[in-house]
Amino acid sequence: FAVASNSHxxxxxxxxxxxxxxxxxxxxxxxxxxKEVSINPKLATYDIKVIDDGNNLVATFQGMVYRKKEALDI
Structure with a gap:
């Protein structure tokens, strides 16, 4: 979630x-x-699926972020 939402x-x-x-x-x-579901200048939403090594779905996660104008210091 953190990696996906900060990838811009x-x-x-x-x-x-x-x-x-x-x-x-x-x-x-x-x-x-x-997966990024929706993005606009201030908000973005994500759906995350977690699977195990047998390809079994073990958890689902939905997240929303506030997108600041501040650039990441990479």
């Missing part, structure tokens, strides 16, 4: 998130994919 070169701060845990996970790798 300006500071983005999370203002609302919702996480649904769908399945218990034991030790092992997890993979997350973020």
């Amino acid at each position: 070169g300006t500071v983005a701060m999370g203002i609302n998130v919702s996480i649904s845990y769908l399945k218990a996970v034991k030790a092992g790798p997890l993979f997350a994919e973020a």
Whole structure:
């Protein structure tokens, strides 16, 4: 979520998130994919899916950010 929302070169701060845990996970790798659903000069929304190494959906995450005009210091 942080990487996706800050990938445009300006500071983005999370203002609302919702996480649904769908399945218990034991030790092992997890993979997350973020999709930008909507973006405008001040707000952006993202859907994130989290899967385990067996490609099972284990969590979903929706997030909204406030996009500042301040450039990221990379």
